[in-house]
Amino acid sequence: xxxxxxxxxxxxxxxxxxxxxxxxxxxxxxxxxxxxxxxxxxxxxxxxxxxxxxxxxxxxxxxxxxxxxxxxxxxxxxxxxxxxxxxxxxxxxxxxxxxxxxxxxxxxxxxxxxxxxxxxxxxxxxxxxxxxxxxxx
Amino acid sequence: xxxxxxxxxxxxxxxxxxxxxxxxxxxxxxxxxxxxxxxxxxxxxxxxxxxxxxxxxxxxxxxxxxxxxxxxxxxxxxxxxxxxxxxxxxxxxxxxxxxxxxxxxxxxxxxxxxxxxxxxxxxxxxxxxxxxxxxxxxxxxxxxxxxxxxxxxxxxxxxxxxxxxxxxxxxxxxxxxxxxxxxxxxxxxxxxxxxxxxxxxxxxxxxxxxxxxxxxxxxxxxxxxxxxxxxxxxxxxxxxxxxxxxxxxxxxxxxxxxxxxxxxxxxxxxxxxxxxxxxxxxxxxxxxxxxxxxxxxxxxxxxxxxxxxxxxxxxxxxxxxxxxxxxxxxxxxxxxxxxxxxxxxxxxxxxxxxxxxxxxxxxxxxxxxxxxxxxxxxxxxxxxxxxxxxxxxxxxxxxxxxxxxxxxxxxxxxxxxxxxxxxxxxxxxxxxxxxxxxxxxxxxxxxxxxxxxxxxxxxxxxxxxxxxxxxxxxxxxxxxxxxxxxxxxxxxxxxxxxxxxxxx
Amino acid sequence: xxxxxxxxxxxxxxxxxxxxxxxxxxxxxxxxxxxxxxxxxxxxxxxxxxxxxxxxxxxxxxxxxxxxxxxxxxxxxxxxxxxxxxxxxxxxxxxxxxxxxxxxxxx
Numbered sequence: 001x002x003x004x005x006x007x008x009x010x011x012x013x014x015x016x017x018x019x020x021x022x023x024x025x026x027x028x029x030x031x032x033x034x035x036x037x038x039x040x041x042x043x044x045x046x047x048x049x050x051x052x053x054x055x056x057x058x059x060x061x062x063x064x065x066x067x068x069x070x071x072x073x074x075x076x077x078x079x080x081x082x083x084x085x086x087x088x089x090x091x092x093x094x095x096x097x098x099x100x101x102x103x104x105x106x107x108x109x110x111x112x113x114x115x116x117x118x119x120x121x122x123x124x125x126x127x128x129x130x131x132x133x134x135x136x137x
Numbered sequence: 138x139x140x141x142x143x144x145x146x147x148x149x150x151x152x153x154x155x156x157x158x159x160x161x162x163x164x165x166x167x168x169x170x171x172x173x174x175x176x177x178x179x180x181x182x183x184x185x186x187x188x189x190x191x192x193x194x195x196x197x198x199x200x201x202x203x204x205x206x207x208x209x210x211x212x213x214x215x216x217x218x219x220x221x222x223x224x225x226x227x228x229x230x231x232x233x234x235x236x237x238x239x240x241x242x243x244x245x246x247x248x249x250x251x252x253x254x255x256x257x258x259x260x261x262x263x264x265x266x267x268x269x270x271x272x273x274x275x276x277x278x279x280x281x282x283x284x285x286x287x288x289x290x291x292x293x294x295x296x297x298x299x300x301x302x303x304x305x306x307x308x309x310x311x312x313x314x315x316x317x318x319x320x321x322x323x324x325x326x327x328x329x330x331x332x333x334x335x336x337x338x339x340x341x342x343x344x345x346x347x348x349x350x351x352x353x354x355x356x357x358x359x360x361x362x363x364x365x366x367x368x369x370x371x372x373x374x375x376x377x378x379x380x381x382x383x384x385x386x387x388x389x390x391x392x393x394x395x396x397x398x399x400x401x402x403x404x405x406x407x408x409x410x411x412x413x414x415x416x417x418x419x420x421x422x423x424x425x426x427x428x429x430x431x432x433x434x435x436x437x438x439x440x441x442x443x444x445x446x447x448x449x450x451x452x453x454x455x456x457x458x459x460x461x462x463x464x465x466x467x468x469x470x471x472x473x474x475x476x477x478x479x480x481x482x483x484x485x486x487x488x489x490x491x492x493x494x495x496x497x498x499x500x501x502x503x504x505x506x507x508x509x510x511x512x513x514x515x516x517x518x519x520x521x522x523x524x525x526x527x528x529x530x531x532x533x534x535x536x537x538x539x540x541x542x543x544x545x546x547x548x549x550x551x552x553x554x555x556x557x558x559x560x561x562x563x564x565x566x567x568x569x570x571x572x573x574x575x576x577x578x579x580x581x582x583x584x585x586x587x588x589x590x591x592x593x594x595x596x597x598x599x600x601x602x603x604x605x606x607x608x609x610x611x612x613x614x615x616x617x618x619x620x621x622x623x624x625x626x627x628x629x630x631x632x633x634x635x636x637x638x639x640x641x
Numbered sequence: 642x643x644x645x646x647x648x649x650x651x652x653x654x655x656x657x658x659x660x661x662x663x664x665x666x667x668x669x670x671x672x673x674x675x676x677x678x679x680x681x682x683x684x685x686x687x688x689x690x691x692x693x694x695x696x697x698x699x700x701x702x703x704x705x706x707x708x709x710x711x712x713x714x715x716x717x718x719x720x721x722x723x724x725x726x727x728x729x730x731x732x733x734x735x736x737x738x739x740x741x742x743x744x745x746x747x748x
Contacts, residue, residue, distance in 0.1 A: 081366035082455035308724040327713035478710035
């Protein structure tokens with residue numbers, strides 16, 4: 001449905017922009033070409049989003065399961081085993097959030113951007129918050 | 138793609154539901170059946186009989202144990218309960234979890250040993266719904282992925298039917314597809330919290346398999362180590378190697394326990410650790426009737442004085458979260474009324490999933506001009522999964538009654554019959570036309586379920602008659618459930634037949 | 642406990658009556674804004690009362706599980722009741738239409 005609207009609008013743009021010099025068939029050809037690219041683009045975009053959501057989201061969730069550990073440790077004064085356990089459980093919510101978020105973005109590229117940025121943020125947070133390997137056990 | 142949130146959610150709902158839909162359906166059906174795990178097991182072991190348990194069950198079991206297992210390091214008595222008529226004594230040579238155990242099932246009234254038939258009983262359904270009968274841990278990962286897809290489908294489903302507060306009280310019964318869509322919507326709405334909690338708790342149960350990275354990194358022995366640090370447990374018992382005779386009259390101890398656990402039928406299991414040792418103790422496990430957590434509450438009692446030594450400390454927050462979700466998932470706390478409510482919601486959810494698959498297919502077939510392979514695959518998979526599972530479950534029950542008791546590997550054979558029946562139904566759907574396949578399979582399922590109690594009566598009249606005279610509601614209700622399932626299948630068959638004849 | 646669940650059922654029914662679509666199937670007249678607000682407030686009020694009643698019982702988490710499960714059952718009951726009312730009204734109106742219409746003579 002979207003591709004139909006885009007095709008019609010692009011076709012209109014084309015026909016209005018190139019008023020005289022193009023023949024009927026080449027206008028149709030250009031429109032068809034753009035439609036096919038857009039359709040392929042649609043498939044590519046959705047696949048990219050799905051990969052970003054499923055695999056990228058999992059990576060983001062794992063990163064959050066690390067990052068939440070020092071946060072729980074410092075903010076709630078939780079011992080290391082409890083903090084690790086609770087952080088892993090909470091990371092599921094981040095996974096769910098990542099999946100929904102990926103499909104809310106305008107383009108697939110933005111979805112990937114968000115996934116990668118959040119994973120980097122979580123990893124950096126973890127590395128900075130635990131300078132040595134030992135947490136308050 | 139145009140960023141339309143609702144359209145995106147519809148796409149996500151459709152595909153997350155479709156890709157794993159059949160696996161999710163299977164898991165939910167077998168899982169819903171697992172609510173009545175012990176009851177089904179009791180029906181499948183009819184030799185256990187229907188007699189009410191004897192008065193002095195514990196004392197007499199202790200007598201049996203002291204006769205049979207005087208040199209064992211651990212005695213265990215699993216008492217019959219509301220759900221199960223099975224009295225079992227076990228003894229082992231060490232306290233390790235994987236030690237060799239000898240166990241004998243006793244008749245709960247005469248305390249004579251019985252040999253119930255070798256079967257996995259209702260536990261097969263429970264194990265199937267997370268292992269999917271795959272080797273090692275493969276099934277658990279698959280089921281975990283299915284749980285994740287279910288969660289996404291739930292969330293996107295809420296957004297898809299955003300107008301549900303305006304719509305969900307509406308049921309339009311004129312056109313079939315609209316009726317099924319409305320029933321799908323209402324089943325979805327009423328089971329939102331149920332489905333969410335079950336899927337989320339499913340992910341939490343195997344969290345050390347699905348998200349092991351943090352746990353592996355932070356502990357030396359990895360995730361196997363973490364349980365030691367997080368859970369509370371009773372302190373370990375060290376044998377003193379001095380001989381001492383334990384109390385074998387349990388009445389006094391039972392009164393002591395009742396002061397701490399006042400409800401009736403509170404004791405689920407009694408364990409004598411190092412029974413003939415001066416440092417031995419009795420560990421009593423509570424029936425999980427009052428607590429959502431799946432942690433078994435335990436009391437340690439001195440077997441010589443009958444006093445309570447120690448009570449297990451409650452869990453800390455982190456572990457408690459998983460315990461509560463695990464407990465909610467298994468619902469061992471549920472009384473019969475609550476369990477039937479949960480069963481009803483489970484049935485509503487399986488209807489949700491099945492109707493979702495059927496709606497997708499019919500909507501696409503209405504819209505598209507030319508069918509392609511995808512539609513055929515979905516069509517055939519729909520029938521073979523939905524009807525196949527129903528008929529395979531009936532086949533499993535038939536196998537339980539018909540396979541001779543003395544066959545070796547009998548439980549394996551029952552499971553194989555389950556799987557082969559499913560395969561046969563799948564082949565059948567490939568051969569017949571779609572309309573005929575639905576009709577005939579519904580007829581076969583209906584007839585199969587209705588004939589099961591009849592077969593049971595023919596094989597041995599005593600089981601049903603004893604159940605009736607002893608008011609063994611478990612046996613009677615399992616058979617009634619089979620009759621009801623058969624009748625529902627036949628009602629659907631009749632409706633479908635009339636509809637197809639009308640359309641033709 | 643039982644009273645809490647009955648209150649829940651009535652509360653849900655009142656909430657559904659606050660929608661015009663369902664109101665006119667059960668009652669003959671149309672829904673007025675005042676009645677709509679009244680039903681809505683009383684409905685939510687009854688639901689909260691039933692929840693509070695359940696909170697007073699023990700053990701608390703178990704009772705909450707009961708309440709949510711019964712919510713599912715009650716929503717189903719209300720939905721089926723409303724669609725029964727709708728079908729009844731449609732059948733009644735069909736019957737009255739047939740009675741009041743003039744049957745054309747056969748040619």
